[in-house]
Amino acid sequence: MDINEIMMMLTEISEHPEILADTDTKMERVLKEIIKIERRYLYGMDSTSTARRKKAILDFLNEEFSTKEQ
């Protein structure tokens, strides 16, 4: 990478700073949802059995896959 390329990148960043913002990939979004489920079942009002927590994750994944397949 030479200086010109760096300058071009900086110019682009100055014009479009939003490109620096983290954007979640689909995978990250799904993972965050799973963590939310974990949080709800581990520490939240839904904290019950491990089996129900796993079922909730499984249901979410199935729903996610179904949407993905569509």
Add this chain to the structure above:
Amino acid sequence: MLLQKLKLVNFRQFYGDTTEIEFSTDNIKNITLIHGENGLGKTTLLNAILWCLYEKLTPDFEQQDELISLQAIKEGKRDCRVELSFEYESKFYLAQRNLHNSGQSVFKLFQIDSCNHSEVPNNTAFINNILPKDMAEYFFFHGEGVSNINKKQPGEKFRLAIRAILGFNLAETAIEDLKDINKGWTKELAELKNVSKEQSELIIKKSNNEDRLAKLESILVQLKADKELHNDNLEDVLVALRNHSNVNANELQHQVDDLTRRNISVNNKILATKIEKQCLIKKYGFVIFGQKLARQALDFIDEQSLKAKLPAPYDRSLVTDLVEHGFCICGRELKKGTAEFEKVTGMIEKSDNPVIRDKLKKSTACGSNIKSRMGDFLAELASIDRRFSEQDLEKRDIEAELADKKKAFSEIKVDEIQVLENQKAACQNKISSTDRDIGTQNRNVEMIRIDLQNIDAKLKRFGAEDVRISRLSKFQSFTEDLITLCATKLDQYEAESKITIANKVNQTLQEFSRKDFKVRLGEDFGFHLVREDGKPVAKSKGENLLLNLSFVSALIEFAQMRKGASGDFLVSGTTAPFVIDAPFGELDNTYKRATAEFLPKRSRQLIFLLSSSHWSGDVDETIKNKIGSEYILISHKSTPQNDKPEDRLSIDGREYVQSLYNQGKDATFVERIK
């Protein structure tokens, strides 16, 4: 987690239910100081916390099976209890562990909302989430046992415990859950792949069955064709039989036999009729033979009567009288020898007399009788003859018919009929046999069709399972990617955390250690002192204690820093207490002062359990402005003092006697220093 209050009931030397320690929760004065000489119960207090939360005791805590106060046991008490109140995430909790004489301890955790106590489910998991059990010995730190900690390899459990403190629990549980889910899918996939094997076998079986079915159907077609052929043959034979003679030979034979029987019968009848006729003739023979004589006699009589010759027109007595008188009525003399005499005498024989009249009468009656019987005879004879004629006609008919039948029968070719009959039987046998074969093959075909239907149903399901395999493979791949992503992120956070924690420890070491070395955190969070060149440094017990305290306090500080963070992947940081029994025991004065300086800065809540040997003027000076709560342990002994020490301690100009003798009881009590 901020510890609020500890209450002990009959726990070891803390007899009764009066032992209560309120920990300082103040931000500035964050130190709780508990003074106690050796054997008075400092380590017991540390272990009471550990036991309450984790049912765990430090290794050097002796007689671990005897947790119930001996004094209480003497008084018949059979249980002990430790209660620990704490605050976590702005909520208040009461942890309570009871030990009964049976040796079973019961742990309960209540969330306290105003006056309500609601029991927290999964209490052990909840506590472990706040402060993992595997990290407990670092947060509830037994300074005098540091050498034991130092000897241990931290290992994976230690690493996981630190990761839990760092807030990895959610993501790590997510990884474990995803792995479990994936395991389930993997298992299902394996089963489905096994099923695929079965599917292949079924396809082969189906193909074989279809071949068998085709063969059987071909055989069936052939059998049906054979049956039709046999039916045709049978029909031909039957037609041939029908054509060969209109009458069945057997039937014809029966007819012949019947006609023969009828012929015999009619012959018998004819014979009987003949006999009857003979009898009739015999009966009427005299009539037959006498008829002509009778007719002639009657004709003669009639003629003679008509001629008046019969009876004679003269009476015998008249003639006799004439003869006797010798004179004819005409007057002539009748002499013997004369023609007149002879003539008149001849007339006597022909003359009428009763005998002749009787004979004539009888002859006439006899003749008439014969004539009348002849009529009867003829009538009866006519009847017999008529019957005979009928019988004869019948006989002729029978004989004619019999002759015809015999002729017809003689015309039947028995051998050919027998052949045809044999053919007919053979055809019928073949048809029956073919019918049986068709039935058998139909059953086989039906069975194969059912089998094929079952196979098709299974294969149809397999078709769905193929789709499932495809989906599961995608799920599995996606989940594996999720796990990898999550693990990568955690590894990244872990690496960053290690750097932060190591920097904090190094900062402490740089500031307070005499030696110029650094800490290096290993893969398992094991911390090692190294020189600049990276080579490990041999460390003294004091240095080891300093390193441990630095590490735990850095960890506590890091967790505290992350308290407000609300990451998407990590659990927010937490406040952790740091309970240290004999924190300065292995340290020299310089290190004591250094430790007393950095620990309150790094920790939100510090609880020091100190004996007079740990206490020094330097430490006192360093921390006195940070002490929020202070207690002293007072030991009551039932024994006399003799030459035993009173263990006096001077705090803020006030002197405390820690060992009281002749108290009637053996127990330790706590006294708050104000």
